[in-house]
Amino acid sequence: MQGQYRGLDLDFDDQEYLVGRFTHPTARLDLGRQLRQRATSCIDLSDGLLQDAVHVANASGVRFSINSAAVPLSTALVSAVGEAQALEYALSGGEDYELLFTLPPDREVPDEVTVIGTVEAGEGVYCDVMSLEQGYDHFH
Numbered sequence: 001m002q003g004q005y006r007g008l009d010l011d012f013d014d015q016e017y018l019v020g021r022f023t024h025p026t027a028r029l030d031l032g033r034q035l036r037q038r039a040t041s042c043i044d045l046s047d048g049l050l051q052d053a054v055h056v057a058n059a060s061g062v063r064f065s066i067n068s069a070a071v072p073l074s075t076a077l078v079s080a081v082g083e084a085q086a087l088e089y090a091l092s093g094g095e096d097y098e099l100l101f102t103l104p105p106d107r108e109v110p111d112e113v114t115v116i117g118t119v120e121a122g123e124g125v126y127c128d129v130m131s132l133e134q135g136y137d138h139f140h
Contacts, residue, residue: 031113041056042099042100043100044099045095049066049092050092051092063121064124
C-alpha cells in the first residue's frame with residue numbers, strides 16, 4: 001500500500017514531499033535578508049503568484065511579464081496532478097511562503113532563485129497562459 005495511503009497514485013517519497021510542503025512550509029527568511037539591500041520590491045506569495053504580482057506592479061507603476069515556462073514546478077506535484085494543473089496551482093495558488101521580487105538590471109540574481117519574467121514600462125501583469133483574475137481573494 002506504500003503509494004496508496006493518502007489516496008494518490010504516487011510513490012511514498014512524492015507523497016511525503018507534497019504533504020510536508022503543505023503542512024510545514026518554509027519561509028525564505030535568509031533570502032529575504034539578502035534582498036533587503038538589493039531588491040527594489042518584494043512580496044511573499046500569500047495570494048498566488050499572479051495576484052501578488054498585480055499588487056506589486058500596480059504599486060510600482062510598472063508591468064510584469066511572466067514566462068509560464070520558467071515558473072518552477074516540483075516533479076512531485078506534476079506527478080500528482082499533471083503539468084497543466086501544477087502550473088495553474090503555481091500561478092494562482094496561495095500560501096507558498098515564496099518570495100516574488102525585483103532587482104535593478106545591474107544587480108546579480110541570487111543563486112537559489114529562478115528568474116520568471118521581466119519588468120517593463122506599462123501597468124499590470126502579463127502571463128502567457130492565465131488570466132490575472134485568478135488567485136486567492138480574501139473577500140470571496
